[in-house]
Amino acid sequence: MSDEKTPDFLFRDPAAPTFWDERFEKAFMPWDRAGVPAALRDFVERSAPMVTLIPGCGLGHEVALFASAGWDVTAIDFSAAAVRAARANLGSLAEHVMEADFFSFEPPHRPQLIYERAFLCALAPALRTAIVERWAALLPPGGLLAGYFFFGETMRGPPFGIGAAQLETLLQPHFARIEDAEVQDSIPVFIGKERWQVWRRR
Numbered sequence: 164m165s166d167e168k169t170p171d172f173l174f175r176d177p178a179a180p181t182f183w184d185e186r187f188e189k190a191f192m193p194w195d196r197a198g199v200p201a202a203l204r205d206f207v208e209r210s211a212p213m214v215t216l217i218p219g220c221g222l223g224h225e226v227a228l229f230a231s232a233g234w235d236v237t238a239i240d241f242s243a244a245a246v247r248a249a250r251a252n253l254g255s256l257a258e259h260v261m262e263a264d265f266f267s268f269e270p271p272h273r274p275q276l277i278y279e280r281a282f283l284c285a286l287a288p289a290l291r292t293a294i295v296e297r298w299a300a301l302l303p304p305g306g307l308l309a310g311y312f313f314f315g316e317t318m319r320g321p322p323f324g325i326g327a328a329q330l331e332t333l334l335q336p337h338f339a340r341i342e343d344a345e346v347q348d349s350i351p352v353f354i355g356k357e358r359w360q361v362w363r364r365r
């Protein structure tokens with residue numbers, strides 16, 4: 164994520180774990196919410212437990228929510244520094260976090276839910292089709308993709324904003340949208356530009 168306070172970094176390619184390692188090691192995480200967002204909390208309260216996968220989990224705050232509600236949750240990140248930080252953050256729930264690359268990871272249990280936050284927008288637009296295809300391959304028919312999507316034009320990223328129509332074009336071959344709501348508790352980098360959405364695998 165970039166802003167005027169961005170320190171100097173050696174690594175510039177967000178498709179490489181070194182990019183993220185460097186940022187976690189320097190504790191430069193402007194995307195980090197330091198907690199669980201409200202719409203997700205509400206979704207968990209009103210849903211039956213699902214086998215859940217969190218790709219690109221970062222500090223993995225949401226793991227605690229899913230696990231305390233009795234959901235089978237696995238969080239993955241390909242940055243070793245992120246995994247270390249998430250495990251330290253989660254304490255006794257550290258075992259839910261695995262170091263793995265989303266594009267090749269084979270989950271221990273087939274997910275019924277994939278939770279999205281700041282993962283799609285963390286990677287360059289050229290990778291979007293591959294991300295969507297992997298989401299679709301991981302979920303069975305009826306499975307859910309739920310979370311936060313970052314919209315808008317961005318000159319450079321991450322975060323890379325996406326157009327609403329573009330997201331629909333990408334997702335609709337595999338998913339039907341069943342929820343779409345404004346987000347009231349965004350952190351500054353996402354304020355006014357993110358929406359809570361749930362998509363059902365066709």
Ligand SMILES: C[S@@+](CC[C@H](N)C(=O)[O-])C[C@H]1O[C@@H](n2cnc3c(N)ncnc32)[C@H](O)[C@@H]1O
Nearest residue numbers: 183194219220221240241242264265280281285
């Ligand atoms: C912007 S951060 C978001 C972290 C977290 N989802 C959150 O909301 O705070 C993006 C994360 O995705 C991870 N990531 C990027 N590409 C990945 C990949 N191919 N496999 C697994 N993790 C990946 C990065 O290491 C980083 O932790």
